[in-house]
Amino acid sequence: MWRDLHPAARWWWLTVQCCATGREHAVELLYFDAWLRAYSVLYDATPRSRHSAAELQASFNFALATFLHPSSLLELNTSAAIRTDLDAAVAVLPASAREAFLPPAQFAPLHAEVHDALHDSLIRFLKHQRGNGGRERGWLALAIGAVAVAVGWVPCAIGVGLDGQRGWRALGLPFFFLGVVVFYGGLFNVSGLEFWT
Numbered sequence: 001m002w003r004d005l006h007p008a009a010r011w012w013w014l015t016v017q018c019c020a021t022g023r024e025h026a027v028e029l030l031y032f033d034a035w036l037r038a039y040s041v042l043y044d045a046t047p048r049s050r051h052s053a054a055e056l057q058a059s060f061n062f063a064l065a066t067f068l069h070p071s072s073l074l075e076l077n078t079s080a081a082i083r084t085d086l087d088a089a090v091a092v093l094p095a096s097a098r099e100a101f102l103p104p105a106q107f108a109p110l111h112a113e114v115h116d117a118l119h120d121s122l123i124r125f126l127k128h129q130r131g132n133g134g135r136e137r138g139w140l141a142l143a144i145g146a147v148a149v150a151v152g153w154v155p156c157a158i159g160v161g162l163d164g165q166r167g168w169r170a171l172g173l174p175f176f177f178l179g180v181v182v183f184y185g186g187l188f189n190v191s192g193l194e195f196w197t
Helices: 007-021 024-043 050-066 079-093 104-128 134-161 166-187
Strands: none
Touching: 024 050, 024 104, 050 079, 079 104, 134 166
């Protein structure tokens, strides 16, 4: 059901599911990505011998059983359209042929969806992580950042008052930049003071 939702609705549904169940699906996504990379290297190996064809066949059957079988623990959460296309491509393969496997390019839509899901999973992971500073150091970083931005504005104000001498304005840039960076880190409880102590 959720596989046919709009991407924004799917992202919301997966976020709710991850918060409710406490489970990300990143393990099987990473495992599939690693398998597809190894499968592509094996497929592109030239010349293809009888041994490599058997190895490709075994790897392909392993992927079908691991990532696409409904009862597998590592079944991929894919959209219905991609799943239908892959099932149709697998159904066309002859069961008794020596080379009954798909080329890696056939998995490109699935790999793109897996890559997007991994990106979303990484963003959710980063949002749920705590900073290194805690609340008190976060407030300190906000205060230091605000003071540094204010100190950076002072040379600009002096430069404007002295008929636009640009040298005074340039003196404020490092303070302004440092203040913005420290203030932004303080918003997320990331303290740069860890590196100075």
